[in-house]
Amino acid sequence: MSKTPEIEFKNLLTEKEYQTLLNLYQVKESDFFVQENIYFDTVDKTLENSHAALRIRLFADKAEQTLKTPFKTYLMETTDALQLEEARQLIKKEQIKKEGAVNETLSKMAISLSDLRIIGSLKTTRFEKELSHGLLVLDKSEYFGTVDYELEYEAQEELAGSHFFAHFLNQHHIPRRETKNKILRMKEAHLNE
Structure with missing residues (x-):
């Protein structure tokens, strides 16, 4: 279990900008990894209305469930590790794991696990570059017939991160x-499908 503030800056990219940045960092095929997010909410959108989000994320050899909730000017990420097969079974049942910090936080929000439903999924091919003061991320995401490209920067501190991101763009x-x-x-x- 981990609980960490998410200080993150995002910007959509054109495909050309995305390719230019991949070339800049000399990214090879082996530098990418794929992750799939399966998103949950209640029928009456309790999480969305609370500006929160819940997902199970599948990697090639592991998985995790994460709840993002508002915290100051950013989000708090509460994450529980999952075994890959365990995560697949949970998805099949449209559930999340009952034990762990995610369920504890949902309980405090008065959200019952039995009210959760899968609302969609998104597959991302990701490249990450560790910098001295943060993590630079290039994402190609696919969902409901859409493909988009995104630059993310995860910072340790909000002001410094904001300055770096503006300068980078x-x-x-x-x-x-x-x-x-x-x-x-x-x-x-x-909705537009």
């Missing part, structure tokens, strides 16, 4: 674009 001539989080983009694509 400026340096690479990438315009600042309003960027909704992945779950909202996935939901909007599903």
Whole structure:
């Protein structure tokens, strides 16, 4: 179990900008990894209405369940590790694991596990580059017939992260674009399907 603040900056990219950044970092096929997010909410959108999000994330050899909740000006991520097969079984049953910090937090929010339903999924091919002061991420995401490209920067501190991100975009001539989080983009694509 882990509980960490998510200080993250995001910007959608064009495919050309995405390819330019991959070339800049000389990214090879073996540098990518794939993750799939399966998102949950209640029928009456309790999590969405609370500005929270719940997912099970599948990797090639492991999985995790994460609840994101508002915390100060960013989000708090509460995560429980899962075995890959355990996660697949939970998804099949449209459930999350009962034991752990995610369920404890949901209980405090008065959300019952039996009320949760899968609302969609999103598959991401990701490249990560550890920098001295944060993590740079390039994502290609696919959901409901949509493909998008995104730059993320995960910082240790909000002000320094904001300055770095603004400088990075400026340096690479990438315009600042309003960027909704992945779950909202996935939901909007599903509505427009």
